[in-house]
Amino acid sequence: MVHIELQELLSRLIAEWENEVVEFKQAGNDYSTDRIGSYFSALANEANLRGFESGWLVFGVNNNSRTVVGSDYREQPERLQSTKMQMAENTEPSLTFRNIFELPTENGRVVLFEIPAAPRGMPIAWKGHYYARAGESLIPLGLDKLDDIRQQTSSTDWTAQVVAQAMLSHLDEQALQKARESFARKYANRFSTTEVMNWPMNTFLDRAKLTQDGHITRTTLLLLGKQESAYLLSPHPAQMTWKLEGPERAYEHFGPPFLLSTTALYQKIRNIQLRILPDDELLAVEVSKYDQKVVLEALHNCIAHQDYNRNGRILVTELSDKLIFENEGVFFEGVPDDYVTGEKTPRRYRNPFLAQAMAELNMIDTMGYGIYSMHVGQARRYFPMPDYDLSEPDAVKMTVYGSVVDPAYSRLLIQKTDLPLEEILALDRVQKRLPLADEMIKRLRRDGLIEGRKPNLHVSASVAKVTASKVEYIRTRAQDDDYYCKLITDYLQKFGSASRDEIDKLLMGKLSDVLDSDQKKKKVANLLTKLRRSGIIRNNGSRSQPRWAMAK
Structure with missing residues (x-):
């Protein structure tokens, strides 16, 4: 959104705040992520119940006077955007902000978090707890509202229907065991594997959203049912x-689980x-x-x-x-x-x-x-x-x-490991002789990635072709990001911490010689960001003088 659109949006939210899908906070840099998560759950659920596409959490507006006062919450763009990952990791089912907007005003900075409505039939929980709004108060989601959301699809969602004749004996033991193991891995930070394995069967199936109050559903049979139990879904072929x-020609059918x-x-x-x-x-x-x-x-x-x-x-x-x-x-x-x-x-x-x-x-x-x-x-x-x-x-x-369409495309991807996904998608369209927007054609041509005249474009042979010896090729060929990340974490585990200069010295000689010095430094920065966002490493120093260490 442009500045004028954001200003209009803020004015509209302030005018319509009484609908329980908007919350204003005068939030500082240390505002609790748990508190944000609770509001995320409440506003997503309320937006669902009221038929709105989104709810809004707005920082930098006084909740009583509805006036802009400004907020210094996570002023660094990377830290602000990392809130998306924190929401996705702790909501059930996993959901995150649709958008996070920053609006500078004469009275200070405003941050607008757009929260998507809970999907039909799927209330949103934060760390296992469902929230709602009562006026301006944050409260647990009541059973009436919980049922309202869950019953939204009970008559229209084929997979939610209870199968009256089905019993636990219709479920496959091996599939049940794997289901418990998968659930335990997903929630390893909340439940121990032993605890999940010891839950009564009905408790596990309900918590894994496979049954409804202990009743077996079509979903239960599709995912965990014995092959010979598929008749319970007839006339719908679960296959x-x-x-x-x-x-050579062959075929095979596969049924539940x-x-x-x-x-x-x-x-x-x-x-x-x-x-x-x-x-x-x-x-x-x-x-x-x-x-x-x-x-x-x-x-x-x-x-x-x-x-x-x-x-x-x-x-x-x-x-x-x-x-x-x-x-x-x-x-x-x-x-x-x-x-x-x-x-x-x-x-x-x-x-x-x-x-x-x-x-x-x-x-x-x-x-x-x-x-x-x-x-x-x-x-x-x-x-x-x-x-x-x-x-x-x-x-x-x-x-x-499962094969190469244009060898030049594959060679280019091998050599240029830092190509953004949008350029790879565009090059893929070129190799398949599909139309491409003029703006992207100019961009690829400027970077020397494509040749020819529209519509007869092709991936540039001069970029893709490697004329060096096999030894030189090995030097130009990049390794997977996982390889470089492993070098970083091994170094930190052995020496405890490292400055950016030390990380550069560790990786610069190992990165592809196709990259110039600036590209190599950018590649190292991207690797460190990837590890930090994944929660594997943390910066114990400052932004200008980082000191990297293992997060755990």
Whole structure:
């Protein structure tokens, strides 16, 4: 938003503050994150109940006079944005701010936190507690409001329906064991594994959002049911099918429990090692044809977003160079491109009860990061980006590539490890001969990444081609970020702490020679930021003179 729009938004929020989805605070730099989380839960729940898309928490406005007084809360941009991660880590289901805006005014700085409404049927908790508003007071979410939210989908969400004939004996013991283990890993900072394993079965299933007051739901049977219990879901086929097409043909059907059978289906896929670049041109890079995380993410998304009322199955077709995933139902909110950058959070879900249960078992997240993570996973392996086909009116097809489309594209990704995702996405469109915005064409051409005239653009051969010897190639080839991060943490564990100069000396000689000095320093800064945001390291010094140490 531009300054004028933010000013208008603030004026409107001040005028409409009585609707219980806006909270003003004169917050200082030390304002409690726990308090913010409690308001996040309350405002998300109230926005849901009142039919608003968002609630607002506003810092820098006096709550009594409704006048701007200014706030110095987290004035450093990185610290302010890190609040998003803190919300995502401690809300159930995981949710975070849609936007955080800063508005400078003549009376001081105002910070506006936009809180998305709780998804239909899914109340939001902060550290296990549900909150609401009563006038200007923050209170526990009452049973009446809790039921109002949870019952929003009871008549429309196919996956939330209770199966009257189903009993605990219809559930698979191995799937139940894995479900407990997954839940325990997700909440390791709250419950010990022993405690989770010792909960009575009904207690665990309710806490994992798989049952309703002890009653088995269709979600329970989909994720944990025995294969022979699938008849309880009839006439809806709870089934995934793997199909091999090409010189050899084969197929196999997979039923519940989906918590286990997704891995079984993945193991049918021919996931060989590929040498994606020829030896006579440069030293070959070996990668697996498909990344397990990418494949399971795609498969789990199919399960979570399938329109089960259409009585169809999930289909995975394996071709010689790609996998095609198909599920019933249109893309539910927005289009796939909205989620590529990881910035959009869906407000609605076709199967909210199932989505919440899958999130509790670490099968998916509910933040909209799935598509983003698949794209990043493909880029890290130098492969083309996934493609979505929405041409069929009631189905979604997604293609995951298991081969190189344009060798120049893959070579460029190997050499240039700091390319932003938006440029990688644009280069992917170039190699697939898809249209590209004029502004992006100018940007890629300016950086020497593409050649040719529109519409006959191609990835620049002069950048992608490596003419050096194999020894020189090894020097130019970058390692994964995990390798560099491991060097940093090993150093800190051995020596206790390190200055930025010491970290630079540790990494500069190991970074790709393709990078110049400034690019190497920027790369080191990005690695340190990544480790800090992940809670692995912390800065015990100042911003200008950092002193890095392990966080734990």
